Amino acid sequence: MSIADIKVTTVAVPLEAPLRHSAGAHWGRFVRTIIEVIGDDGLSGWGELGGGGESAETAVLSMLPYLKGHDPLNLEQLRWKIMNPTATLYNNRLQIHAALEMACLDLAGKRLGVPAHALLGGAIRDRVEFASYLFYRYEHDGAGGETMPDEIVAHAKALRDAYGFRTHKLKGGHFAPDHDVEVFAALADAFPKDGVRLDPNGVWSVEEAIRVGRAIAPFNNDYFEDPTWGLDGMRRVREGQPIPTATNMVVVNFEQLAQCIRHDLVDVILLDTTFWGGLRQTVKAGQVMETFQRSAAVHSSGELGIQLASMLHLGAVLPNLNFAADAHYHHLKDDILTGGKLLYRDGCIDVPTGPGLGVEVSREKLAQYAEYFREAGGYTYDRDPGRPNWFSIWPERNYADPKVKSLPGVF
Numbered sequence: 286m287s288i289a290d291i292k293v294t295t296v297a298v299p300l301e302a303p304l305r306h307s308a309g310a311h312w313g314r315f316v317r318t319i320i321e322v323i324g325d326d327g328l329s330g331w332g333e334l335g336g337g338g339e340s341a342e343t344a345v346l347s348m349l350p351y352l353k354g355h356d357p358l359n360l361e362q363l364r365w366k367i368m369n370p371t372a373t374l375y376n377n378r379l380q381i382h383a384a385l386e387m388a389c390l391d392l393a394g395k396r397l398g399v400p401a402h403a404l405l406g407g408a409i410r411d412r413v414e415f416a417s418y419l420f421y422r423y424e425h426d427g428a429g430g431e432t433m434p435d436e437i438v439a440h441a442k443a444l445r446d447a448y449g450f451r452t453h454k455l456k457g458g459h460f461a462p463d464h465d466v467e468v469f470a471a472l473a474d475a476f477p478k479d480g481v482r483l484d485p486n487g488v489w490s491v492e493e494a495i496r497v498g499r500a501i502a503p504f505n506n507d508y509f510e511d512p513t514w515g516l517d518g519m520r521r522v523r524e525g526q527p528i529p530t531a532t533n534m535v536v537v538n539f540e541q542l543a544q545c546i547r548h549d550l551v552d553v554i555l556l557d558t559t560f561w562g563g564l565r566q567t568v569k570a571g572q573v574m575e576t577f578q579r580s581a582a583v584h585s586s587g588e589l590g591i592q593l594a595s596m597l598h599l600g601a602v603l604p605n606l607n608f609a610a611d612a613h614y615h616h617l618k619d620d621i622l623t624g625g626k627l628l629y630r631d632g633c634i635d636v637p638t639g640p641g642l643g644v645e646v647s648r649e650k651l652a653q654y655a656e657y658f659r660e661a662g663g664y665t666y667d668r669d670p671g672r673p674n675w676f677s678i679w680p681e682r683n684y685a686d687p688k689v690k691s692l693p694g695v696f
């Protein structure tokens with residue numbers, strides 16, 4: 286079994302409405318780079334990473350000489366070929382490796398007739414639970430526009446009814462902390478038996494984070510996610526308020542994981558199959574965490590169905606997955622998969638059982654959304670289209686105005 290070729294396609298897939306976050310916004314679509322690794326027998330394996338465009342495609346295609354003739358099952362060799370620590374100082378290929386590894390697991394699984402999770406130790410659960418991932422959204426085409434407590438509660442209720450979610454994550458840090466507290470309190474009161482989580486993506490000072498943590502402590506919090514930045518900041522917030530803390534931002538590699546465990550800095554780590562450099566890296570990290578009795582969760586970086594499948598295979602094999610996973614997926618209008626989007630049942634998605642990642646890419650949809658990318662182009666993740674002159678400085682003091690619900694122009 287060996288790799289003969291790779292192809293790369295940038296796609297954009299529309300969202301129901303633009304998502305507002307503390308670093309900027311998703312302007313109305315997700316842009317993803319889709320990688321096809323073609324085996325010597327003509328079979329294809331698929332991988333996905335965030336962002337896209339000509340330079341991302343060129344960076345991925347430059348890996349072809351490393352990959353031609355490589356056995357897709359030799360995954361540890363692949364890691365060293367692409368992510369040599371010295372070379373990484375010059376060319377950070379973490380996410381490129383992640384997408385290639387995803388595609389190799391898909392290809393090898395298809396060739397062997399086994400699901401990707403069988404190559405990772407085997408599934409211990411057949412479905413993965415997800416949280417409703419709530420954003421303040423700009424109004425678009427009759428959807429979105431939620432900024433106030435009652436509007437977010439109504440949005441959560443609609444998602445809960447449609448998908449069965451029993452945990453709700455609010456993406457905060459876009460409006461002032463007291464506004465987030467008010468909205469979060471309304472959410473927690475509306476669903477007293479459901480789990481809740483607040484995540485401002487690190488933009489609060491330690492003091493502000495402690496103040497917010499104490500204010501929301503009475504609710505049914507799973508954890509308090511990235512309330513501030515830096516490992517030491519997270520340690521101080523953990524000591525200063527009673528909610529267990531979580532991060533997907535300050536523990537994203539093995540060095541940081543070692544510090545986190547040695548010095549007891551953060552309680553729960555959200556593992557991301559691209560940020561960590563690949564599905565196998567997240568499984569290894571999960572195993573280290575299991576050894577030290579730390580809970581894992583699954584992070585979402587704005588996936589289409591290929592990456593979502595990688596998250597499902599990760600969720601399938603982690604014994605210490607003690608919290609509902611995150612996914613932006615329900616905000617998408619469509620996917621590039623044959624048969625459309627993967628389905629939620631009672632807040633869960635079934636772990637794919639077919640060979641490889643267990644999802645099929647539709648070439649028609651791939652072409653359709655590559656065309657949409659050519660029309661719509663990329664967007665600047667770290668800019669808010671509603672505040673053209675704003676950029677984030679931490680600790681944030683310049684918050685958006687909840688009275689602004691829609692954008693001028695078309696997104």
Ligand SMILES: O=C([O-])C(=O)C[C@H](O)[C@@H](O)C(=O)[O-]
Pocket residue numbers: 304306307311456484486533584585586587611613
């Ligand atoms: O905690 C999270 O889900 C993230 O870190 C994801 C991003 O920061 C989120 O705001 C986004 O990109 O939508």
